Amino acid sequence: MTKILIPYYSSYGHVFQLAKAVEEGASRVEGAEVRLVKIPEFKEVKEAMSAQEAYVEAQKAQNSIQEATHDDLVWADGIIWGFPTRYGNMPAQAKQFLDSAGGLWANGSLEGRVTSVFTSTGSIHGGQETTILTSLVPLLHFGLIYVGLPYGENQEQLTTDGIGGSPYGVSTVAGPDGSNGLDERELTMAKRLGERVANVAAKLSNE
Numbered sequence: 001m002t003k004i005l006i007p008y009y010s011s012y013g014h015v016f017q018l019a020k021a022v023e024e025g026a027s028r029v030e031g032a033e034v035r036l037v038k039i040p041e042f043k044e045v046k047e048a049m050s051a052q053e054a055y056v057e058a059q060k061a062q063n064s065i066q067e068a069t070h071d072d073l074v075w076a077d078g079i080i081w082g083f084p085t086r087y088g089n090m091p092a093q094a095k096q097f098l099d100s101a102g103g104l105w106a107n108g109s110l111e112g113r114v115t116s117v118f119t120s121t122g123s124i125h126g127g128q129e130t131t132i133l134t135s136l137v138p139l140l141h142f143g144l145i146y147v148g149l150p151y152g153e154n155q156e157q158l159t160t161d162g163i164g165g166s167p168y169g170v171s172t173v174a175g176p177d178g179s180n181g182l183d184e185r186e187l188t189m190a191k192r193l194g195e196r197v198a199n200v201a202a203k204l205s206n207e
């Protein structure tokens with residue numbers, strides 16, 4: 001059994017859509033057990049956004065998803081994170097989740113596990129690559145091994161269209177007002193990423 005965890009945070013649902021596609025891809029791998037979990041929201045944000053319809057609706061759609069715990073991280077052979085960009089970095093909710101996992105860092109509990117990141121931005125140059133690359137910094141401190149999204153099997157990246165996807169990972173452009181839907185090519189790459197991480201995790205965990 002190869003255990004794949006997909007912890008994500010999503011205010012308006014774009015990263016959630018990508019997370020479900022990653023889950024579908026990882027589930028294709030024989031013997032994979034896949035767990036999709038949401039990184040806990042801050043109480044202050046929940047309160048501040050309670051009148052914003054787009055946020056409230058997107059949260060409702062995620063009601064059935066369990067909240068991520070540090071025990072989930074220990075359970076997993078592979079961890080595929082979903083982080084919408086905040087000023088070109090991961091959201092504070094995700095950073096808080098990692099910062100409070102210092103015990104796992106100290107014990108080396110996650111060392112040698114496989115990881116990857118998918119993301120979403122408001123605008124095309126808003127920080128997809130920076131969000132993924134800056135996320136690598138804390139993830140490497142935990143001893144995680146990063147798996148990217150190679151061109152060979154992801155030819156959709158070779159385009160000048162305004163879609164996400166790079167050698168660093170899967171992404172989407174939500175639009176400045178969040179109204180963009182996901183492009184089929186982004187979802188295809190998200191499925192491939194899930195499958196790739198599950199395959200690498202299966203090999204590294206010798207199962």
Ligand SMILES: Cc1cc2nc3c(=O)[nH]c(=O)nc-3n(C[C@H](O)[C@H](O)[C@H](O)COP(=O)(O)O)c2cc1C
Nearest residue numbers: 010011012013014015084087088120121122123126
């Ligand atoms: C505080 C804050 C900072 C943001 N910073 C950026 C940014 O640097 N670049 C960008 O393109 N979008 C930025 N955005 C837009 C979000 O990345 C966008 O809403 C998100 O990718 C949509 O994903 P979701 O639907 O999963 O929440 C920011 C949004 C917020 C609330």
